[in-house]
Amino acid sequence: MKISELRTYVHPNANKHYVMIAIETDDGTVGFGEATLDHRWPSVIAGVKEGFRAIAGQDPTTIEKHWATLKEQVFWGDGASSRAALAAIDQALWDITGKAYGLPVHKLLGGAVRDKVRVYLNQWWAGYKNTDDLIQKAKAAIERGGRTLKWYPFGTPDNFQYRISAHDVRRAIAEVKAVRLALGPDTGLMVDIWRRLDWASAAEFCSGVADCNLLFVEEPTEYQSADAFARLGTATRARIAFGERLHSRKQFAEIIEKQAVGLVQPSIIRVGGLTEAVKIGHAAEVYSIGVVPHNPHGPVAIAATVTLSAVLTNFVIQESYENDNPPTRKQFVKSGPEIEDDFYRVSDQPGLGIRIDEDALRPLCCDFTRTAAKS
Numbered sequence: 001m002k003i004s005e006l007r008t009y010v011h012p013n014a015n016k017h018y019v020m021i022a023i024e025t026d027d028g029t030v031g032f033g034e035a036t037l038d039h040r041w042p043s044v045i046a047g048v049k050e051g052f053r054a055i056a057g058q059d060p061t062t063i064e065k066h067w068a069t070l071k072e073q074v075f076w077g078d079g080a081s082s083r084a085a086l087a088a089i090d091q092a093l094w095d096i097t098g099k100a101y102g103l104p105v106h107k108l109l110g111g112a113v114r115d116k117v118r119v120y121l122n123q124w125w126a127g128y129k130n131t132d133d134l135i136q137k138a139k140a141a142i143e144r145g146g147r148t149l150k151w152y153p154f155g156t157p158d159n160f161q162y163r164i165s166a167h168d169v170r171r172a173i174a175e176v177k178a179v180r181l182a183l184g185p186d187t188g189l190m191v192d193i194w195r196r197l198d199w200a201s202a203a204e205f206c207s208g209v210a211d212c213n214l215l216f217v218e219e220p221t222e223y224q225s226a227d228a229f230a231r232l233g234t235a236t237r238a239r240i241a242f243g244e245r246l247h248s249r250k251q252f253a254e255i256i257e258k259q260a261v262g263l264v265q266p267s268i269i270r271v272g273g274l275t276e277a278v279k280i281g282h283a284a285e286v287y288s289i290g291v292v293p294h295n296p297h298g299p300v301a302i303a304a305t306v307t308l309s310a311v312l313t314n315f316v317i318q319e320s321y322e323n324d325n326p327p328t329r330k331q332f333v334k335s336g337p338e339i340e341d342d343f344y345r346v347s348d349q350p351g352l353g354i355r356i357d358e359d360a361l362r363p364l365c366c367d368f369t370r371t372a373a374k375s
Contacts, residue, residue, distance in 0.1 A: 001025045001100060003060050003373060006052040007358065010041045010367035011298075013326045017041040017366075018298040019084070021048055022358060023092040025060055031095030032356050033088035034300035035269060040081055041367070047085030049371055050074055055089070056373030061097045063090065067275045078247035083272045090273025091304045091352065098351035105307050105352050109278060112310035116343040120148035120188060120215070122296060123321045131175045135182045147342035148188030148215065148317060151179075154196040169201050173208035180212040188317075190241075192218040199228060206236035215317065216241040216263050216292065229260035241265055244294035247272070252280050259287050263316060267294035268304045281312040290316040299329055299336045303347070303354035306337045310346045318344070332361035 004026040011018040019035040035044045051070050058066070067090055075082035098105040106112045124141035128134040128151075138149055153172035180189060191214060197205060202220035209217070216239045220232065223242070233240050239262035246252050247270055255261055266280045281291045291312050295305045302320060309315045323329070323338050334355035337344040347353025362368055 001027050001029065001059060001061070003052075003056050003058055005373065006049065006056075006369075006371040008045050008048055008367070008369045008371075009358075009361055009365045010045065011326065011328070011361065011364050012366045018326055019044050019048075019088065020298065020300055020356065020361070021088045021092055022356070023052070023060065023089070023096065025096060029060075029096050029099050031060070031092035031097075031099065031351065032300045032354055033091035033093075033095070033273075034298055034304070035084040035088035036297050036301065037080060037084045037269065040084075043081040044084045044088075045367065045369070047075065047082050048088055049369070051085055051089050052371060060093050061100060063093045063097060063275060066090075066093060067273070071272065078251065080247065080270060083247045084269050087269045087271070087273035087301075090275050091268070091300060094274050094304070094307075095351040095354070102350050104346075104348055104350060105274070105304075106310045106346065109274075109307070109311045112346050113313050114310060114315075115346050117306050117309040117315070117346060118148070118317045118343050119320050119339055120150055120190065120317050120342075121146045121322060122150050122192075122319055123325075124149060125151040131178050134175070135179055138179060138183055138187075142183070142187060144322070145339070145341040148190070150190045150192055150218070150319070152192050152194060154193055169197075169205050169208070173205060176209045176212050176214070185213065188215050189213075190215040190218065193220045195219045195222045197221050199224075199232065202232055203235045206232065206238040206240070210237040214238060218242070218265070219244070226254040226258040226260040229255060230258055233261060239263060241292055245270065249276060249279055249283060252283065256284050256287055256289060259289065261289070263290045263292045265292050265294040265319075267297075268301050268308060269297060270294070274304050274308060277308050278311065281308065281314065285312070285314040288314070290314050292316050293318050295319040296321060298326060299333050300352070300354050300356070302337050302344075303352040306344045306346060307352055309344075320344075328364055332357050332364065 241263040
């Protein structure tokens with residue numbers, strides 16, 4: 001079995017361009033990967049093609065070898081676009097390898113430690129105008145089966161507001177308290193601050209919501225050092241989660257070793273795929289730090305992230321949008337993970353457990369390319 005062809009797909013959407021790839025072998029086995037990085041698709045696609053040229057014609061199942069080769073000889077550093085490209089190739093190779101051996105990828109990684117992966121929802125809050133509106137949207141999400149919800153009390157990443165007044169902090173604390181009171185103690189809640197606050201404001205906010213029993217407060221401030229995050233963690237009872245923008249084990253190492261946060265958030269796409277994400281999870285386990293994978297992605301990355309969540313003993317909960325991400329998903333996904341109540345079921349299908357109808361996907365794309373291995 002040898003790597004013979006690469007096909008790349010860029011599916012445009014209002015929130016991001018979904019980048020998916022298919023790698024085919026000379027015996028017809030196809031593996032899928034994803035490299036969605038908001039709207040940065042041209043550089044990602046260029047990286048995928050460059051990586052493919054480096055491994056074309058080789059055995060796809062020597063994944064660790066290919067990962068190391070691509071990191072050291074093709075992509076070099078830990079940049080976002082290059083890691084996304086590496087992630088897509090890595091996912092596709094795992095998918096091929098699972099199919100080649102007739103096993104789900106989690107079996108190749110030591111086996112699943114759970115048959116269901118717990119999920120928290122993001123994006124259910126979209127367009128909310130005030131606290132009352134937010135509460136109504138939360139209740140609607142719960143009626144659809146959601147049990148754990150995350151939102152942005154200082155606004156979404158679209159309105160860049162980095163200098164927060166004391167009034168903003170007090171208003172956000174009041175909003176969190178109101179949501180907790182309205183939904184009761186049994187609904188899981190967490191908030192994402194998206195690095196809006198300075199250290200003092202972050203400490204004030206985290207202390208203010210400490211009695212709301214949040215699962216975590218995500219990215220309360222911009223990362224300065226592991227020591228700064230550790231000080232924040234000791235200044236409040238709120239659990240801090242961090243890591244969605246880190247790209248490697250090396251970048252995670254200091255915050256894990258210093259136990260600077262309660263939870264780490266590796267992203268399959270941003271760290272270079274399943275190969276690296278599993279290692280980050282194992283490193284966190286050494287220090288009893290939980291893993292809450294960052295996952296605002298499309299169907300292939302969701303399948304890979306479910307696999308990651310299935311094999312980590314220190315997994316806590318996985319981020320996801322609801323099942324219509326992207327809205328055209330049902331048009332091109334033959335089968336793949338779907339949220340049932342508040343969990344994904346771990347697949348027993350060979351590979352990553354995702355099947356894509358490429359003929360249906362192609363017309364939805366703004367860019368499609370096909371690259372064959374040189375004979």
